[in-house]
Amino acid sequence: MLHEKLISESLSSYISEKYQVSSDAYQFVFQQTRKEFTGDVTLVIFGFTKLLGMSPAAIGEAFGVELSKLQFNGKPMVTATNLVQGFLNISLSDAYWLAHLESSHTHLAATGKRTVVEYSSPNTNKPLHLGHIRNNLLGHAVSKIVAAAGDEVAKVQIVNDRGIHICKSMVAWRRFANGETPESSGLKGDHLVGKYYVAFDQAYRAEIKELIEQGKTEEEAKAQAPILLEAQEMLRQWEAGQTEIIALWEQMNQWVYAGFASTYEALGVSFDKNYYESKTYLLGKDKVLDGLTRGVFYQKDDGSVWADLEAHKLDQKVVLRSDGTSVYMTQDIGTAIERYDEWHMDSMIYVVGNEQDYHFKALFAILGKLGYDWAERCFHLSYGMVDLPSGKMKSREGTVVDADDLISEVVSAAREKTMELGKIDGLTDAEAEQLYRQIGLGALKYFILKVDPQKRMLFNPAESIDLQGNTGPFIQYSHARIKSVLRKAAAQGISWSAALPSSNTPLHAAEKELVKLLGHYPAMVEEARVKLSPAVVCAYAYELATAFNKFYHDCSMLNETNTELRDFRLTLAAKTADCLRSTLNLVGIEAPERM
């Protein structure tokens, strides 16, 4: 922030002049002044005691004198300092803070850098679930954050649309479905396909059981079950391009894509480009073979190709099978390189669960060994699993929370609670439905995104639709409250545009807190960008909403008789509403005009 910069510069030139100490020898540590002390920012003094051979008190006094010389727009910027223990609490002028009301919540300056964010990347054999929701919300929010920090962003996903798991659904559909379609059954396409994926597993297990009863070992039974052999044969036919199989595959994938599209739409996420594994799975082989000739990889007697990553404290990793076919890693190498050729990105962010930590360490190490300098600007945004109060989600045990079900549940809960509070007067039915959707999704998104991505999180369905306290709806409500006041002000013919208070009345504590927080928006975006953490954005939104509600409680706007002050407060409220809207937008949450 500007004041930190100005204070640092002032003090470091003072230190170098007076004590001939280079600025490399220390650094300024700032923190927000705790509320029990007077001041706006606090400089930690301890680090200077040894360096300057002085007591904290003496340093604090010297620094204070020096800082009193700082000017902002021709007036003193630092209005007071006080030293408590080794902490120098610094008060800044209202004028300084007010100057930052403008341009506080816009995008940061363009960096000229391009970032590719990969997220979602589902399999096309079953519908999306709660785990995908965390992934999608993180990916979408991170894209917005990186864009707000000034990068050009491309959102991509790679759809895992081929492989044995896809063939399983296809086999089961062919065996059991009697031609069932989304139209004939009324089932959403991805759910229909998922139904047959489950049907496959049931049939497979029944066959295993039967084979074991016929005297096979479990291992034999698992390998010889007819339905599995059929799926494996289907995969061979798929790879051979057998017309009927390809047609079935395309048909079922279309169903799934239609289903995904509606889930993505409901979640409010989108992609600039979809990659399909069926088109990319062969990519990478050439790159690996090329690497082999350059000595980046080595080949075993059986023909398999390996990467030695022990220098990176990793393992030996296979990059090409002995039969010459690609593994997951081969494909990811090819896809990364193709993406670079296509986007020429400066960095790439993979939003993928932490069960793949090792895979991405290996991938980035291999890309580096292949000589791609952008490999070091690839990041794995690794997030933790989502647990339920009942424990882990397990598809076998049917405890998986379906994405579509969850979305409709949060919307229903929002509908119920909103009607209970009687807050839909004057809304048309369509407007009310829109509001329920905004609130329900706001609750869901905030609940998931407020948690540090890295951490495993517990998803409690009941708490996810809470409307009070540190929740999405609380922030939305704060925004709607402001909008309501502004509508009334406009109706009264008040024009408040960009009014500032007269310089001789000090800001009310609640006003000042709001002003300070509004000015903090750019630093917040920067921090969220560096940490790749929507949780930073959520924390800020909550702080800002809380500060506004305090202000709303303490400082009347429309009833304020001093019109200059009234207009300033309306300006402040309007800025807060804009800032809340921008902040919520970073995490994909809408800000209703009324609620």
Next chain:
RNA sequence: GGUCCCGUAGCUCAAUGGAUAGAGCAACUGCCUUCUAAGCAGUAGGUUACUGGUUCGACCCCAGUCGGGAUCGCCA
């Protein structure tokens, strides 16, 4: 077993190596004749898993121990 991640209030989560570890929920108490009470104010709740170490200062860094999870496929 090797490697990696996590362990903070009853519960869910915060806390760039800095002051007396903060919020929300749940519990209890106040505040609607006043711009939306989905709000505000307050009470209570802690040996930051444990043991050492580094430091002027450690929830944070280091070592070890104990718990939980992930991963160690020519699966993805």
